[in-house]
Amino acid sequence: MNLADTRGRSLHDLRISITDRCNFRCRYCMPREIFNREYEFLQRELLLSFEEITRLTGVFQDLGVEKVRITGGEPLLRKGVEELIAELSALELQDLTLTTNGSLLSRKAQGLADAGLRRVTVSLDSMDPEVFATMNDVDFPVTDVLGGIEAAAAAGLTPIKINMVVKRGVNADGVLPMAEYSKGTGHIVRFIEFMDVGRSNGWRLDDVVPAQEILETIAAKYPIEPVDPNYAGEVAGRWRYKDGSGEIGVITSISQPFCGDCTRARLSAEGVLYTCLFAVGGIDFRAPLRAGATDDDLKQMITDLWTQRTDRYSELRSEATVDLPKVEMSYIGG
Numbered sequence: 001m002n003l004a005d006t007r008g009r010s011l012h013d014l015r016i017s018i019t020d021r022c023n024f025r026c027r028y029c030m031p032r033e034i035f036n037r038e039y040e041f042l043q044r045e046l047l048l049s050f051e052e053i054t055r056l057t058g059v060f061q062d063l064g065v066e067k068v069r070i071t072g073g074e075p076l077l078r079k080g081v082e083e084l085i086a087e088l089s090a091l092e093l094q095d096l097t098l099t100t101n102g103s104l105l106s107r108k109a110q111g112l113a114d115a116g117l118r119r120v121t122v123s124l125d126s127m128d129p130e131v132f133a134t135m136n137d138v139d140f141p142v143t144d145v146l147g148g149i150e151a152a153a154a155a156g157l158t159p160i161k162i163n164m165v166v167k168r169g170v171n172a173d174g175v176l177p178m179a180e181y182s183k184g185t186g187h188i189v190r191f192i193e194f195m196d197v198g199r200s201n202g203w204r205l206d207d208v209v210p211a212q213e214i215l216e217t218i219a220a221k222y223p224i225e226p227v228d229p230n231y232a233g234e235v236a237g238r239w240r241y242k243d244g245s246g247e248i249g250v251i252t253s254i255s256q257p258f259c260g261d262c263t264r265a266r267l268s269a270e271g272v273l274y275t276c277l278f279a280v281g282g283i284d285f286r287a288p289l290r291a292g293a294t295d296d297d298l299k300q301m302i303t304d305l306w307t308q309r310t311d312r313y314s315e316l317r318s319e320a321t322v323d324l325p326k327v328e329m330s331y332i333g334g
């Protein structure tokens, strides 16, 4: 099945947030001024159950979804996540992956692999302990995340992708050390342009380091060349080292928007479906799920939503759009 939207983009990737909670307070995602002790996170009964997530994923699969990414908040905080992975793995999707801050990976990597997880993406914004602690704002040691990456590699959750959000004046000096950390390891670092997701991270265009500048920084020391995408709609632009020691990626939502072949839908932990990372609203699937909707009812809802989709926020981004009441990334995952 190939469900296409108004721009001919097929529904191929489903990102599923399974919790809005996190043990980090990354400044560009969950600044602690807002996500503090008073902040009301989703109560357990509001979260989709693993059965509901698996059933809904099966419905999406019938409509063409082949790749599922589990996100959060921090998904490894959700109790029994391995059970969900096992249920989703039984659907025999083309790809089943998970994005984590790596804090619990040392303990969980082998169990996730045994449950059927294919790969992991680890968010790691600096190799420098002080900068890393400043960015995650909980003083979590970078060495523990590096240990988690090694545990994931040992468990076979490869290739491991590493996401670094680059912010000028904060961690931009860490681009080369991050490239050197992954060079020759098989891990793939993706350098992400700082984005105006949600409306609580104080985004300014001046804080963005364009991908071109990042690539030039690396190329000045290690010659690189562009590589074709693995598939249409792949998020990161691929580059490889000319000496054959691996590849890196850049995610360029600000400088080179890629909405033209965006094939991603996002489901929040409480069952609201969004068709863009920068959406201001979504469609509730929990109520119909719990009210006895059939799979055909759910398919019709998804079909109606996707076939009318026109999203292209990054192409339209301007000063006027930055403060729109966009959904928070910690709520729908990246």
Ligand code: SF4
Residues within 6 Å of the ligand: 258, 259, 260, 262, 263, 264, 275, 276, 277, 278, 311, 312, 313, 314, 315
């Ligand atoms: S801005 Fe929206 S439509 Fe564009 S690539 Fe991102 S998620 Fe897709």
